[in-house]
Amino acid sequence: MTPDARREAAVETALARLDLPGKVALLAGADMWSLPADERIGLGRLVWSDGPAGVRGERWTPDDPSVALPSPTALAATWDPELARRAGRLLAQEARRKGAHVVLAPTVNLHRSPRGGRHFECYSEDPVLTGEIGAALVAGVQEGGVGTTPKHFVANDSETERYTVDVRVDERALRELYLAPFETIVRKARPWGLMAAYNGVNGPSMSEHQELNNRVLREEWGFDGVLVSDWTGARDTVRAALGGLDVAMPGPATVYGEHLVRAVREGLVPGSVVDGLARRVLRLAARVGLLAGAPAAVPAEQLPAPVDGEALVRELAARSFVLLRNQGGILPLAPAPARLAVIGAAAAEARIGGGGSAQVFPTRVVSPLDGLRAALGPGAELVYELGSDPRTHLSPLAADCTAELLDADGTALGTAVLPEGEVRWLGTLPGGVAFGGLSRVRVTTTVPAGPAGRHQLSVRGVGRFRLEADGAVLFDDVLLPVGEDPAAAFLNPPERRFDLELTDTGTAEVTLTHFLPEAAGFAGFGLVSFTLGHAAPTASAEELIERAVAAARAAEVAVVVVGTTEEVESEGVDRAGLRLPGRQDELVARVAAANPRTVVVVNSGAPVLMPWRESVAAVLLAWFPGQQAGEALADVLLGTVEPGGRLPTTWPAEEADSPVWEVSPTDGRLDYSEGLFIGYRAWQRRSGAAPAYWFGSGTGYTDWSYEGLEARLTGEARQSEEARLTGEARPTDGSAEALAEVTVRVRNTGARPGREVVQVYVATDGSDRSRPDRQLAGFAVVEAGPGEQATARITLPLRAVQSWDPAAQTWRTNTGVHTVEAGRSAGDRRLARALVVPQD
Numbered sequence: 001m002t003p004d005a006r007r008e009a010a011v012e013t014a015l016a017r018l019d020l021p022g023k024v025a026l027l028a029g030a031d032m033w034s035l036p037a038d039e040r041i042g043l044g045r046l047v048w049s050d051g052p053a054g055v056r057g058e059r060w061t062p063d064d065p066s067v068a069l070p071s072p073t074a075l076a077a078t079w080d081p082e083l084a085r086r087a088g089r090l091l092a093q094e095a096r097r098k099g100a101h102v103v104l105a106p107t108v109n110l111h112r113s114p115r116g117g118r119h120f121e122c123y124s125e126d127p128v129l130t131g132e133i134g135a136a137l138v139a140g141v142q143e144g145g146v147g148t149t150p151k152h153f154v155a156n157d158s159e160t161e162r163y164t165v166d167v168r169v170d171e172r173a174l175r176e177l178y179l180a181p182f183e184t185i186v187r188k189a190r191p192w193g194l195m196a197a198y199n200g201v202n203g204p205s206m207s208e209h210q211e212l213n214n215r216v217l218r219e220e221w222g223f224d225g226v227l228v229s230d231w232t233g234a235r236d237t238v239r240a241a242l243g244g245l246d247v248a249m250p251g252p253a254t255v256y257g258e259h260l261v262r263a264v265r266e267g268l269v270p271g272s273v274v275d276g277l278a279r280r281v282l283r284l285a286a287r288v289g290l291l292a293g294a295p296a297a298v299p300a301e302q303l304p305a306p307v308d309g310e311a312l313v314r315e316l317a318a319r320s321f322v323l324l325r326n327q328g329g330i331l332p333l334a335p336a337p338a339r340l341a342v343i344g345a346a347a348a349e350a351r352i353g354g355g356g357s358a359q360v361f362p363t364r365v366v367s368p369l370d371g372l373r374a375a376l377g378p379g380a381e382l383v384y385e386l387g388s389d390p391r392t393h394l395s396p397l398a399a400d401c402t403a404e405l406l407d408a409d410g411t412a413l414g415t416a417v418l419p420e421g422e423v424r425w426l427g428t429l430p431g432g433v434a435f436g437g438l439s440r441v442r443v444t445t446t447v448p449a450g451p452a453g454r455h456q457l458s459v460r461g462v463g464r465f466r467l468e469a470d471g472a473v474l475f476d477d478v479l480l481p482v483g484e485d486p487a488a489a490f491l492n493p494p495e496r497r498f499d500l501e502l503t504d505t506g507t508a509e510v511t512l513t514h515f516l517p518e519a520a521g522f523a524g525f526g527l528v529s530f531t532l533g534h535a536a537p538t539a540s541a542e543e544l545i546e547r548a549v550a551a552a553r554a555a556e557v558a559v560v561v562v563g564t565t566e567e568v569e570s571e572g573v574d575r576a577g578l579r580l581p582g583r584q585d586e587l588v589a590r591v592a593a594a595n596p597r598t599v600v601v602v603n604s605g606a607p608v609l610m611p612w613r614e615s616v617a618a619v620l621l622a623w624f625p626g627q628q629a630g631e632a633l634a635d636v637l638l639g640t641v642e643p644g645g646r647l648p649t650t651w652p653a654e655e656a657d658s659p660v661w662e663v664s665p666t667d668g669r670l671d672y673s674e675g676l677f678i679g680y681r682a683w684q685r686r687s688g689a690a691p692a693y694w695f696g697s698g699t700g701y702t703d704w705s706y707e708g709l710e711a712r713l714t715g716e717a718r719q720s721e722e723a724r725l726t727g728e729a730r731p732t733d734g735s736a737e738a739l740a741e742v743t744v745r746v747r748n749t750g751a752r753p754g755r756e757v758v759q760v761y762v763a764t765d766g767s768d769r770s771r772p773d774r775q776l777a778g779f780a781v782v783e784a785g786p787g788e789q790a791t792a793r794i795t796l797p798l799r800a801v802q803s804w805d806p807a808a809q810t811w812r813t814n815t816g817v818h819t820v821e822a823g824r825s826a827g828d829r830r831l832a833r834a835l836v837v838p839q840d
């Protein structure tokens with residue numbers, strides 16, 4: 001009997017031993033992060049964890065750190081599935097270390113609009129690039145014996161009213177764009193789970209969508225894994241069960257449990273439906289090694305070799321950086337400048353990841369400033385200036401803090417040591433303290449001695465707080481959330497600031513007490529989240545810029561690090577606009593005027609406007625680069641590593657030019673009226689406005705010539721690629737069956753080794769205006785030394801020339817003449833060959 005057959009047999013044996021309440025007990029969280037164990041059938045406790053850019057585990061707290069990877073936009077910018085696969089293995093390693101069995105990743109929604117608040121957490125505007133990177137990451141994680149849940153299925157492409165919005169999208173756009181990356185991942189990598197989105201699609205909520213969950217996902221694509229709700233996303237017992245939702249998280253208060261038992265007994269839900277839900281949960285448990293008698297999908301002796309997390313994060317970051325401008329070959333800085341000015345708040349305090357559930361507390365962070373100092377060594381003079389501070393909230397107080405967990409009588413239930421003034425407890429409390437007995441949290445610390453003058457303290461959170469400094473009460477009141485998002489208290493809470501005068505040697509003893517409401521839980525799980533912030537005295541905004549300009553004028557090279565803030569890019573809120581916050585644009589312009597050798601590093605996860613982009617010497621996108629940010633940046637700026645990234649989405653020059661802007665529903669509905677035309681597909685149809693940088697753009701430290709293109713029709717199925725990812729052959733379909741084999745010959749015409757991302761697009765003859773002019777069909781990464789030729793071999797899938805036919809409910813092959821194009825971006829296509837697709 002094969003291992004798969006043994007697992008299925010164990011699942012059926014366990015299922016047969018359970019009565020109705022026992023089966024239903026498998027379908028809802030026992031707490032915030034886990035499904036319950038059942039000793040009667042040898043079932044262990046199954047733990048989930050957030051995981052797009054690092055695996056948090058069950059505790060979200062600085063005293064339980066995680067390796068912080070670059071943001072998913074950065075991973076997609078590598079255009080390298082094998083690198084994504086290695087990132088997946090690191091996530092699996094972290095999950096095993098944290099005791100988690102399933103990571104809630106990857107996020108494969110599309111960059112429909114640059115205003116999407118979780119843009120940084122998704123891969124791309126293109127479904128082909130998204131699907132390939134996502135499938136590789138899933139394969140890597142599951143090779144490590146840990147399950148995945150690609151999310152958020154489907155059309156969860158913005159954050160405004162995300163819990164209730166009904167996305168209205170025509171069937172063709174739904175199939176060709178939004179479902180496409182999920183289909184690729186399901187068919188190629190066979191994920192063990194999938195997460196249903198909060199939103200509705202053309203009416204039904206995705207936790208209740210029978211058509212998409214049961215017919216498309218399971219029957220058509222063959223998905224045999226677990227469909228889990230987004231947290232608190234299950235709302236109706238009967239509709240969720242009939243709609244194919246296997247697990248309602250978190251618990252213990254859910255729409256399943258006793259409600260589902262009653263629905264079955266009242267004849268509202270067939271018992272066979274519950275059997276199907278429970279069977280899939282048991283199959284997941286068996287795959288991760290939690291069901292007695294079932295061999296794990298990856299035995300311990302077959303786990304991948306250990307990964308050096310810090311080294312891989314450093315490599316990932318450097319490979320993701322996108323060089324968009326390099327006037328006069330200023331980069332790399334070789335030889336290194338004797339006097340370097342480093343400017344910007346993000347240079348000293350790197351933004352390594354976006355806000356929300358993708359955030360983890362890293363083991364350590366190397367800032368750009370620290371990374372450059374270490375790389376340059378003591379022989380170079382490095383001058384740092386803040387320049388402009390874009391942050392709208394104070395940073396957590398940078399000092400050790402003691403948190404006391406108190407009951408209503410003030411009796412200590414437990415304590416915790418915090419490395420800074422931030423409390424983030426979700427689902428569990430330090431020391432095993434129960435939420436039911438917790439009444440208040442008291443944080444005590446000392447504001448360290450520093451510059452004399454007016455310091456600032458802040459309280460950020462929701463609820464009642466009391467702030468005291470040296471015995472004086474600065475605040476004793478309630479902070480109320482802004483907006484209607486129920487997660488606002490956690491993701492984007494309000495802040496109040498207070499002045500504190502200190503001498504240059506003085507300190508202050510500070511106490512912040514948070515009084516929890518009587519019902520401290522949120523939908524059945526506990527949440528304590530607040531921040532004690534601090535800022536030392538500083539110069540005025542104008543003085544800060546003038547100091548930066550002076551430092552730049554006196555330096556050989558000025559490196560300005562600009563970026564977004566947590567308030568701008570975070571789960572739970574869409575972006576109001578694309579401009580850099582604060583006076584950063586002014587800072588760059590004035591520094592560039594003072595020093596023509598100005599290099600700008602952009603620290604953001606999503607597009608920003610760069611009105612100064614043609615007046616600076618170099619522009620380097622660093623995304624949210626993870627915890628080794630400064631080391632990776634030093635590697636690239638000094639030329640140890642070539643920036644290998646290419647844009648995974650199009651960057652506009654002006655907000656008004658963006659083809660899709662609206663993310664706010666009207667009367668609860670968000671209409672995807674643009675249909676198929678998002679990203680570069682839409683830009684190709686626009687007259688009079690070109691993007692600042694096309695999808696696929698980027699260069700390195702060498703040049704490339706495109707010397708030859710061949711495209712040969714083939715009828716062979718892409719079994720070899722699927723076998724490589726899944727270990728077994730899969731039935732072919734239009735997304736996997738090969739259309740053509742394409743060979744592209746390129747040559748490195750520069751003076752140093754380099755890496756090129758060869759992109760292949762398929763263009764139409766223009767007669768059918770309902771189809772985009774061209775679409776990405778495949779890509780490959782090649783490397784070559786100076787003067788050497790490299791060959792990219794790319795298999796184009798049949799789906800590249802197919803359209804969804806809503807009337808026939810099938811994929812239609814568009815026969816006739818197509819053009820295969822190879823180049824460096826959607827806007828820079830160097831070679832073309834005709835390809836005639838014959839009738840069947």
